[in-house]
Amino acid sequence: MQLYRNFTLCFLFFLLLAKVSQAQPVFKVIPLGVKGGTDESNLSSYMLAPIHSDNYVCLDAGTLNFGLQQAVKNGTLKGFAGTILKNNVKGYLISHPHLDHVAGLIINSPDDSPKNIYALPFCIDVLKTHYFTWKNWANFANEGDQPTLKKYHYTALDTAKETTLDNTEMTVKPFLLSHSKPYQSTAFLIRSKDDYLLYLGDTGADEMEHAQNLYRLWQAVAPLINSNKLKAIFVETSFPDEQPTKQLFGHLTPSLLMKELDVLGKMTDAKSLKQVYIVITHMKPSAEQVEEKIRKELETQNKLNLKLVFPQQGKLLLF
Secondary structure, eight states, X not given: OHHHHHHHHXXXXXXXXXXXXXXXXXXXXXXXEOBOTTOTTSBSEEEEEETTOOOEEEEOOSOOHHHHHHHHHTTSSOSOHHHHHHHHEEEEEOSOOOHHHHHHHHHHGGGOOSXXXXXXXXXXXXXXXXXXXXXXXXXXXXXXSSSOOOSEEEEEOOTTSOEEETTTTEEEEEEEEESSTTOEEEEEEEEETTEEEEEEOSOOOHHHHTOOHHHHHHHHHHHHHHTTOEEEEEEEOOSOTTSOGGGOSSOOOHHHHHHHHHHHHXXXXXXXXXXXXXXXXXXXXXXXXXXXXXXXXXXXXXXXXXXXXXXXXXOOEEO
């Protein structure tokens, strides 16, 4: 009998240990900018690394230096903003070339260190022909207007394959999004060992874009959700539901996002989907209390009881 009790206690202990182990975070994210719109000090940019690494990539780069300063001020990072940018940010994943996603990259380029810019070809083409040119800035990249200063190396991604993110412990696979047709954006599926994080750039709903980009994306990540490998989904909600349809400009509202997540829910196990953090990005503070309105609408319409997260600039997130 004593042997049986000891065996039972050991079994329960290992079950508890396994449960605790599964709950341990595998990714850390430092938001350098969380908004869309007119606040140039707080535009889309998220530093991402595996939990035990300080080798980050930036998911978009709307705001860099000020966001790093806020992270240092909050105690999330230690050191000087410029030094962290040079030493710890190993590359940039740019979802699309709108200014609120690339302004920080361009402005900080003179003091940055050599690294890769990862993007789909349509995005690289705009960076090469409209931003890093000698007509409006110096060309710090390795292609385009001569002379090329070769600080940044354009790395064209392919939606058919996974690409290693140099000097990090991560890989990325891109997915095409529609951002007010015919304009495009990108979702990045980041992998560290057997765990994943999904970041979506700006996107419209399939029903508004007359497309199936999000549907195909949900199909691709549903198996990762069901196997508890996808830890978080970063997705935009730019406007409250009162925004006129003709003025969405390829963005989501709370009701449109929840419709899309309902589609994802039908592809996945309900219990597994509830374990995935849904991080709300790119709110546009165009008027007083707009962000609070978006937040309340999301919480009210969250019929699936998903774990909604509202990131704050410079404050650490663990997944």
